[in-house]
Amino acid sequence: MKEVILIKNGELALKGLNRRTFEDMLIKNMKHRLAPVGKFKFTVAQSTIVAEAVNEDADLDRAVEIISKVFGIAAFSRAIAVSKDFQTILKNAEEYLADDLMGASTFKVEAKRSDKKFPLKSPEICREAGGYLLNKFPHLTVDVHNPDIVVNIEIRDEYAYIHGKQIKGAGGMPTGSAGRAALLISGGIDSPVAGYMMAKRGIELIAVHFASPPYTSERAEQKVHSLLRQVAKYSGRIALWVVPFTEIQEKIKDYCPEDIFTVVMRRMMMRVAQDICARERAAALITGESVGQVASQTMPAIACTDAICEIPVFRPLIGMDKDEVIEISRKIETFDISILPYEDCCTVFTPKHPKTRPTIQYVEEAEACYDFAPLLEQAAKDARFILIENK
Amino acid sequence: MQAYFDNSATTKPCPEAVEAVAYAMSENWGNPSSLHFIGNKANELLEESRRAVADVLSCTSGEIFFTSGGTESNNLAITGAAYRNKRFGKRIVTTSVEHPSSDEILTKLEGEGFEVIRLKVNSEGKVNEQDLFEAVTQDTILVTMMLVNNEVGSIMPVQSIKRAVARAKSPALIHCDAVQAFGKMPVKPTQLGVDLLTISSHKIHGPKGVGALYIRKGVKINPRAFGGEQEMKIRPGTEAMPAIAGFGAAAKALPDVKKELADATEKRDYMVAELEKIGGVEFNSPKDALPFVTNISVMGIKSEPLLNYLSARGVCVSSGSACSKGKKSRVLTEMGLSHERMESPIRISFSRYTTKEEIDYLIDCIKNAKNDIRAIK
Numbered sequence: 001m002k003e004v005i006l007i008k009n010g011e012l013a014l015k016g017l018n019r020r021t022f023e024d025m026l027i028k029n030m031k032h033r034l035a036p037v038g039k040f041k042f043t044v045a046q047s048t049i050v051a052e053a054v055n056e057d058a059d060l061d062r063a064v065e066i067i068s069k070v071f072g073i074a075a076f077s078r079a080i081a082v083s084k085d086f087q088t089i090l091k092n093a094e095e096y097l098a099d100d101l102m103g104a105s106t107f108k109v110e111a112k113r114s115d116k117k118f119p120l121k122s123p124e125i126c127r128e129a130g131g132y133l134l135n136k137f138p139h140l141t142v143d144v145h146n147p148d149i150v151v152n153i154e155i156r157d158e159y160a161y162i163h164g165k166q167i168k169g170a171g172g173m174p175t176g177s178a179g180r181a182a183l184l185i186s187g188g189i190d191s192p193v194a195g196y197m198m199a200k201r202g203i204e205l206i207a208v209h210f211a212s213p214p215y216t217s218e219r220a221e222q223k224v225h226s227l228l229r230q231v232a233k234y235s236g237r238i239a240l241w242v243v244p245f246t247e248i249q250e251k252i253k254d255y256c257p258e259d260i261f262t263v264v265m266r267r268m269m270m271r272v273a274q275d276i277c278a279r280e281r282a283a284a285l286i287t288g289e290s291v292g293q294v295a296s297q298t299m300p301a302i303a304c305t306d307a308i309c310e311i312p313v314f315r316p317l318i319g320m321d322k323d324e325v326i327e328i329s330r331k332i333e334t335f336d337i338s339i340l341p342y343e344d345c346c347t348v349f350t351p352k353h354p355k356t357r358p359t360i361q362y363v364e365e366a367e368a369c370y371d372f373a374p375l376l377e378q379a380a381k382d383a384r385f386i387l388i389e390n391k
Numbered sequence: 392m393q394a395y396f397d398n399s400a401t402t403k404p405c406p407e408a409v410e411a412v413a414y415a416m417s418e419n420w421g422n423p424s425s426l427h428f429i430g431n432k433a434n435e436l437l438e439e440s441r442r443a444v445a446d447v448l449s450c451t452s453g454e455i456f457f458t459s460g461g462t463e464s465n466n467l468a469i470t471g472a473a474y475r476n477k478r479f480g481k482r483i484v485t486t487s488v489e490h491p492s493s494d495e496i497l498t499k500l501e502g503e504g505f506e507v508i509r510l511k512v513n514s515e516g517k518v519n520e521q522d523l524f525e526a527v528t529q530d531t532i533l534v535t536m537m538l539v540n541n542e543v544g545s546i547m548p549v550q551s552i553k554r555a556v557a558r559a560k561s562p563a564l565i566h567c568d569a570v571q572a573f574g575k576m577p578v579k580p581t582q583l584g585v586d587l588l589t590i591s592s593h594k595i596h597g598p599k600g601v602g603a604l605y606i607r608k609g610v611k612i613n614p615r616a617f618g619g620e621q622e623m624k625i626r627p628g629t630e631a632m633p634a635i636a637g638f639g640a641a642a643k644a645l646p647d648v649k650k651e652l653a654d655a656t657e658k659r660d661y662m663v664a665e666l667e668k669i670g671g672v673e674f675n676s677p678k679d680a681l682p683f684v685t686n687i688s689v690m691g692i693k694s695e696p697l698l699n700y701l702s703a704r705g706v707c708v709s710s711g712s713a714c715s716k717g718k719k720s721r722v723l724t725e726m727g728l729s730h731e732r733m734e735s736p737i738r739i740s741f742s743r744y745t746t747k748e749e750i751d752y753l754i755d756c757i758k759n760a761k762n763d764i765r766a767i768k
Contacts, residue, residue, distance in 0.1 A: 059449065061449065061579070061581050061582065062449065099550075099553075099554060099584075102551070102554040102558070103553060103554035103555075103556075103557030103558050104557065104558060105558055105560075139558075148557075217426050218428070218431055219426055219431065219434075222431075333453070333608070336453075336623065342426075
């Protein structure tokens with residue numbers, strides 16, 4: 001008897017001829033993410049991936065916790081693989097699922113038989129196993145419509161697999177299958193959620209953070225590390241670039257009209273981020289903007305920001321309410337970190353009365369007062385690299 | 392010669408813990424909430440300590456909340472869960488042999504209108520699983536049970552609680568007082584199926600005055616103290632950094648628990664065999680008790696004179712638990728021991744530092760005590 005994890009890869013099954021590529025990518029991701037727990041062996045059979053620890057003392061609880069956050073998995077379950085002898089199957093089902101069965105009042109057995117040479121047919125397996133378990137756990141009753149627990153018995157080529165409840169996976173597509181993009185992250189509630197959502201669609205994340213000491217503190221940057229560490233539990237490790245932004249912000253303050261500070265600043269950020277993207281071969285930017293949330297996120301303001309972007313800007317939160325964003329941030333456990341009260345680069349020099357309908361012409365005139373290009377180039381060059389591991 | 396056999400009361404701090412306490416008082420003494428570099432450095436030490444403790448429990452560091460020790464953790468868990476959950480019911484299920492830091496707060500809650508069901512233990516100091524299943528009802532809001540009994544070392548069926556709660560479809564939170572088990576046997580909250588779990592530093596060779604409460608991710612309880620934002624407002628107040636750093640260091644210094652458990656079992660079995668040779672010694676701990684705790688009665692000699700006699704010879708043991716000295720043991724009473732055995736219980740508790748030489752010396756002293764103390768009488 002050995003314990004394994006059975007993984008169902010939802011959307012991937014629809015991928016036709018590319019399916020194998022996606023599966024390989026998923027397996028590679030899982031291998032990497034499970035490395036702290038131990039070495040795992042993966043086998044693919046009939047749209048199910050079986051993950052099995054190579055060393056016996058591997059902590060499967062931790063493995064399951066990790067797997068539940070890997071994108072590209074629709075559902076999974078912990079199972080035991082046993083030899084295809086019916087008595088062995090019954091005995092193991094009784095022992096392995098004792099915890100669940102003791103905690104339930106009602107149950108049913110479901111059987112799948114892909115090995116048609118197995119002497120019992122699926123309904124027979126259900127009937128026999130049901131009777132056996134009723135006998136062993138007299139407190140139980142059978143309920144085929146709404147059972148507390150379903151005992152699954154799958155007879156496959158090499159082994160019979162026994163498992164209880166199926167757990168919902170993180171969904172989405174395997175990280176990396178959609179290419180690489182850069183997340184602009186400040187430390188608020190939105191950007192980590194935006195990163196999570198794009199990673200879910202298979203994008204490999206890098207991150208760009210703008211630090212403006214002394215206006216922002218070391219704590220603010222640590223907060224970003226903590227946020228990304230949390231996102232990395234889903235997306236895999238993230239390369240973070242911390243851009244020294246103080247001088248640029250000071251020059252904006254010195255040379256540009258106050259009502260347009262934020263939009264100019266965002267355009268500067270986009271330019272630096274694009275430089276980093278070009279260098280790091282990332283094909284898009286990701287931001288946590290949502291229409292109308294603040295003055296720099298009105299449609300005209302977003303138009304001004306987009307005007308200097310040469311690569312796509314993904315804004316997965318664009319149509320979401322704050323409540324909806326918060327709900328996701330609580331789910332991925334970034335909320336409590338996000339609300340720590342440190343100044344971030346976006347709240348430095350916030351104008352009292354920002355322009356909500358800036359025109360591109362107005363913004364470009366404001367920027368023309370100072371030659372920002374050399375500063376921007378330097379900032380991208382001086383960006384500090386930090387690798388955020390998914391631990 | 393000195394021989395310390397009272398490790399269930401407290402343990403000798405390990406060098407790593409001593410060093411960490413000194414470091415947090417001499418070099419890294421900042422307030423973790425301060426935003427300057429000295430504060431940042433203290434905050435790093437705080438989080439590093441939290442991770443070290445979390446690693447031992449195989450949980451995430453966000454699930455560890457530092458407190459002043461086992462008593463506070465038990466109080467916080469029990470009141471926090473009871474008040475949080477009171478809209479679902481008033482029924483709390485526990486055992487009749489809990490540590491006073493659980494039992495007394497439960498008595499207080501009883502006074503406030505909560506109904507507390509105390510499950511009896513059998514002659515082995517354990518509750519019966521069937522009783523547990525019957526006691527947990529749909530309006531039960533909290534089940535609290537110790538993992539290892541502090542007086543006799545019996546291991547309780549904590550793992551069955553979640554089965555009972557699931558079967559009853561009860562909203563109950565599950566709390567486990569794991570003070571005596573932590574660091575001595577594998578303790579994994581997820582495997583035990585508990586929502587809240589109490590641990591203490593000074594039972595694992597760390598400093599006194601610090602412990603922790605594990606609160607499973609997503610579980611909410613009410614705080615008991617109010618003030619700052621520390622420990623996510625569950626336990627406000629400037630963090631006791633020297634103690635916390637010492638706790639973290641002691642957690643990090645814990646050796647492989649499974650191996651220690653095997654070692655302790657071997658030492659315990661050796662001691663039991665030697666004690667049996669003396670004759671007139673009854674074993675109050677069950678055979679499958681945690682090997683770090685052995686409760687015996689040396690028949691005919693009352694606990695206190697034996698304790699004094701051993702102490703005069705450099706041997707430290709305890710009569711029952713250190714927390715209720717002098718009183719008749721509730722646990723042994725519950726186990727239904729004979730009057731004679733109840734007169735003379737002695738608790739011998741090991742640590743990873745306990746040696747065979749110490750055990751031999753203890754055996755010699757008990758042998759002599761049997762002659763000498765009778766002679767006095």
